[in-house]
Amino acid sequence: MITLVRIRTLKALRSGLSEAEAAAVAARRDAEQYLAESEVSADSAIRAELAVEELRDALARSRADAARLEGELEALRAQSLLDNEDRQALRTLLRVTRKQSGQADRVYVLFHRGTLHSVHATSEAAETAAEAEGAAPSGWTAHTPGAALPPASEVLWRVQPLPLGGAR
Structure with missing residues (x-):
């Protein structure tokens, strides 16, 4: 059997084939670009997850340091209050000592x-x-000044x- 194809039809088919091949090339190019972009996105996501883990670890360390420093601050405040009380007691003792060390008459x-x-x-x-x-x-009885003392x-x-x- 012989098939007869018109030149116009053949031309249309060939033109459709070249358009389809051009579209396929463009689709391959787009697919390669999308693939490259997805690899870059995957790498970025992995790096972001690692950065988040590092930041969480740093946050946990910072919270532990903050809790330790708060404890130290409370201890220092308590020590400061004790030091202030000690200083006040020493001042009082010094005042009393100065009063008592004045020459007795x-x-x-x-x-x-x-x-x-x-x-x-x-x-x-x-x-x-x-x-x-x-x-x-x-x-004990009080002696009246000027009165004679008993022997x-x-x-x-x-x-x-x-x-x-x-x-x-």
């Missing part, structure tokens, strides 16, 4: 039946010493202030 002598028993810095210390030796805690041998316990620093 008198001492309090404790006599037992007229005999010297002990010498004290305060009247209260002398009375406490006498009470420790058996004196009645309520047996020392007649008094069981007597606290008498004596001036310091020479005769006055």
